[in-house]
Amino acid sequence: MAVYTEVDPDDLAALIARYDIGTVRSCKGIAEGVENSNFLLETTNGRFILTLYEKRVRADELPFFVDLLGHLAAKGCPVPAMIRDRSGAAIQQISGRAACIIQFLPGISLTRPSAAQCEAAGAALARTHRALEDFAGARENNMGYRHWREIAKAAGDLDTVLPGLGAIVDAELDYLDAHWPSGLPSHVIHADLFPDNVLMLGDEVTGLIDFYFAASDYRAYDLAVTHASWTFSSDGKRCDPARAAALMRGYAREIALTGEEIAALPLLARGASLRFLLTRAHDWIHTPAGALVTRKDPSPFLARLRRYSAPDAMDLFAA
Numbered sequence: 055m056a057v058y059t060e061v062d063p064d065d066l067a068a069l070i071a072r073y074d075i076g077t078v079r080s081c082k083g084i085a086e087g088v089e090n091s092n093f094l095l096e097t098t099n100g101r102f103i104l105t106l107y108e109k110r111v112r113a114d115e116l117p118f119f120v121d122l123l124g125h126l127a128a129k130g131c132p133v134p135a136m137i138r139d140r141s142g143a144a145i146q147q148i149s150g151r152a153a154c155i156i157q158f159l160p161g162i163s164l165t166r167p168s169a170a171q172c173e174a175a176g177a178a179l180a181r182t183h184r185a186l187e188d189f190a191g192a193r194e195n196n197m198g199y200r201h202w203r204e205i206a207k208a209a210g211d212l213d214t215v216l217p218g219l220g221a222i223v224d225a226e227l228d229y230l231d232a233h234w235p236s237g238l239p240s241h242v243i244h245a246d247l248f249p250d251n252v253l254m255l256g257d258e259v260t261g262l263i264d265f266y267f268a269a270s271d272y273r274a275y276d277l278a279v280t281h282a283s284w285t286f287s288s289d290g291k292r293c294d295p296a297r298a299a300a301l302m303r304g305y306a307r308e309i310a311l312t313g314e315e316i317a318a319l320p321l322l323a324r325g326a327s328l329r330f331l332l333t334r335a336h337d338w339i340h341t342p343a344g345a346l347v348t349r350k351d352p353s354p355f356l357a358r359l360r361r362y363s364a365p366d367a368m369d370l371f372a373a
């Protein structure tokens with residue numbers, strides 16, 4: 055359960071009193087997620103999400119995320135609104151953390167998406183990309199390619215996570231440095247569109263959530279992140295061709311990638327696999343013992359890295 059910080063009931067009542075959202079009926083920690091503390095807040099007016107921002111979200115960057123969600127909502131993308139209090143403020147403080155009250159969206163986050171759901175996710179990602187082409191905000195991707203060496207270093211001894219992992223990561227970083235593409239189409243991207251960040255009812259996307267890694271980067275890298283997280287078996291060893299083709303088909307329905315982007319996809323997916331391998335390895339080593347959080351296993355992303363490094367990896371991106 056991702057609750058790093060508890061909320062005192064009196065502090066919560068005082069916070070809610072600033073809003074026109076009724077009074078608190080309950081506030082329960084949410085089991086999913088690893089980054090922030092999330093609570094399902096029920097008031098006399100309905101359901102909301104209360105998020106307290108933790109380790110990887112800087113409070114001074116929250117206005118960027120508020121603007122981003124506002125821009126996407128205005129373009130009809132199914133993202134949650136950050137609720138504003140009576141003074142117009144969306145960003146608050148509680149329990150020593152920056153916090154927001156967020157619109158609750160319907161839907162279920164999937165653990166085993168079907169091909170049809172992958173297709174819907176690919177199309178939703180592409181529509182988000184189209185909507186972000188004219189977004190004026192920008193943010194350095196501090197979880198992106200230029201930062202992977204420092205994330206690896208900050209993780210510490212990677213061999214304590216998996217024997218030999220340190221040498222594998224060093225070799226991969228060198229390979230990516232020698233081959234990382236330049237000049238691909240870029241704008242702000244989601245950068246973490248895993249199935250648990252997409253809410254669905256049947257085959258329909260009802261919500262895209264958790265934009266806190268959103269940053270300026272290649273749109274094809276975002277597609278690679280989504281490919282890596284939606285189309286593999288849970289151990290990361292097998293990419294399901296039907297799900298992969300459906301994801302690519304859904305994306306292609308909305309956006310035609312350039313030849314350079316298509317050619318770069320296997321490499322970008324290697325990068326995406328390394329990124330999640332590294333942050334999971336970091337958290338494996340550093341998650342505080344008392345935190346109510348289930349650490350995520352890094353090894354399925356090592357398996358994906360191997361799959362995307364195989365000579366036939368381009369086949370995984372056929373629509």
Ligand SMILES: Nc1ncnc2c1ncn2[C@@H]1O[C@H](COP(=O)(O)OP(=O)(O)O)[C@@H](O)[C@H]1O
Nearest residue numbers: 084086087088089090103134157158159263264
């Ligand atoms: N706006 C929302 N509407 C409905 N459920 C949400 C919303 N935001 C978060 N959740 C629920 O909370 C869980 C954790 O949220 P998430 O943003 O993924 O956490 P983290 O910030 O730790 O990555 C989600 O899997 C989902 O079940």
Ligand SMILES: N[C@@H](CCOP(=O)(O)O)C(=O)O
Nearest residue numbers: 087088089246248264330350
């Ligand atoms: N999606 C990433 C890290 C963030 O996870 P989330 O559940 O908080 O969205 C991973 O799976 O490693």
